[in-house]
Amino acid sequence: MIRAKTPAVGKDVDDFCTKCKMLLNHVVVAKVGETIKRVKCLTCNTEHAYRGEKPKAETTTRKAAKPSAATVKASDYDTLMKGRDLSRAKKYKPAVVFEKNDVIDHPKFGMGLVLGDKDGSKIDVAFSDGVKTLVHNIG
Ligand SMILES: [Zn+2]
Incomplete structure (x- = not known):
């Protein structure tokens, strides 16, 4: 129980x-x-x-999992975020369109930086705990 x-x-x-x-x-x-x-x-x-x-x-498969090429280390994240204007961060919502180098304010992952668009509906975003793929430009 x-x-x-x-x-x-x-x-x-x-x-x-x-x-x-x-x-x-x-x-x-x-x-x-x-x-x-x-x-x-x-x-x-x-x-x-x-x-x-x-x-x-x-x-x-956790033990066998290799870090992907897109994995961003905490130190890389700090470098990426350096000098970014966090006050201009866009609140993350799936309907919003994000572009490379946009700063994202995500309710769960915190501040992140858009690394690039994948296919018009997904973006790779570097957060302090690694790269996440988020949907965007929907709805
Ligand atoms: Zn879903």
Whole structure:
């Protein structure tokens, strides 16, 4: 019996989004007792079954995982952010269009710098804990 209290329906919860392929902020849509059953991704608005915080594949392959070429170290992040005007940071929302070198103010990851656009709908953004791929220019 799991006694841990889970977020209520309508509250935020972290889950792995099957569409964004990232651990993202979701909102709880349905619960059975303390078990979260369905969540909705706040980034792409897709509703899906709650998977729990970590995808299983990542746990088992964690040791073998190599850092990708895009991985930004904390020291690189500091260099990237140096001299940036944080007061001009754009609040992150999936509908907003971001361009290379835009400073992003993300509710979860904090301040980040756009490294580049991938295909018109996804951007790579350097945050203090690494590079994240975010959706943009949707809706
Ligand atoms: Zn999503």
